[in-house]
Amino acid sequence: MHAAVVTRFGDPEVLALTELPDPVPGPGQVAIDVSHAAVGLIDVYLRQGLYKDQPDLPRPPYVPGLEVAGTVRALGEGVTDLRVGEPVVTLSGTGPEGGYASIAVVDAALTAGLDGTGVDPAPAVAAVPNAATAYLAYTAVAHLRPGERVLVHGALGGLASGFPGMARMLGASHVVGTVLRSALPQARESALPYDEIVASEDLAEALGDRRFDVVVDPVGGLLRTRSLPLMAPMGRMLLVGNASGDWEHTVPTSALWGGNLAMLGFAVGFYLPAHPEQGRPAAEAALKAVGQGLADIPTLTLPLAEAAEAHRLVESGSTPGRILLAP
Secondary structure, three states: OEEEEEOOOOOHHHEEEEEOOOOOOOOOEEEEEEEEEEEOHHHHHHHHOOOOOOOOOOOOOEOEOOOEEEEEEEEOOOOOOOOOOOEEEEOOOOOOEOOOEOEEEEEHHHEEEOOOOOOOHHHHHHHHHHHHHHHHHHHHHHOOOOOOEEEEOOOOOOOOOHHHHHHHHOOOOEEEEEEOHHHHHHHOOOOOOOOEEEEHHHHHHHHOOOOEEEEEEOOOOHHHHHOHHHEEEEEEEEEOOOOOOOOOOOOOHHHHHHHOOEEEEOOHHHHHHHOHHHHHHHHHHHHHHHHOOOOOOOEEEEEHHHHHHHHHHHHHOOOOOEEEEEO
8 A cells, every 4th residue: 555654753854655565454443445534733733743752652663644445345353333435534542543545444433435425535534533523522521511512623623523513413402603803704614513713812802701511722821821701701711722723821720610610631642542433323313413514614635745735734724624634
């Protein structure tokens, strides 16, 4: 098979197109002929070496990529609920590597069939993993209730894009997104089901005395602290990323105590492997949201040979929606 390999930690140029032996699925796994692989910010962080000292995460040389779509090539021992030739999409949590390739081996429990859904592979891998992440974050961690209000930062980002539609499906009464002021004109043309999108630099002025029961924060940094006054009593903030790159920012914990607030970290890549039985229900909810047009996001597809360019685009934040690679 051909694959884009991280040859060493560093800038995007460390990605090299390479020929590797075809992988074979083990027990409980499936091999997939990949049609599309999603490029995520976590792929960038791993390539940069940000987590190089964390156990169980890959070290060069390795093939990056968490999420793929394609058709089942082979079944591992014990896999009975998928079939060879079936179109599928995988969820985040199948492992931090292996997707940037013409063949990927993944856990069957975190693989969802697309037959009968009306969802094609490219939009599936662009939207389903993040919508499934949103489902798990809302239901297993934040316990979103019908009628509650939701604020989503980084509203057009790949990860954030799964949260407004899933909030709608779960009964949220009002969903507001935030983006940088410079991105407002583009954001207001988005098909994502926000009631309103405001500039993150102008939170207090734009939102006034409105308060939110759940805040979704994939951005981090100072925006995290500036969101605390916008939370309703017993409000929950989901910490799902750190796109700001500010790893030194701290939050005044006394503000949580005084406001009856909670901050809840959620990393789906660690959660799903520990709770694989929740993968299929999350995928089913995500496919329903995608099928209803609640996670309609723009995509840019590049050939696998341009994996380095895909990483540069993710780093720059210049492309809304999701970037895909086609082997």
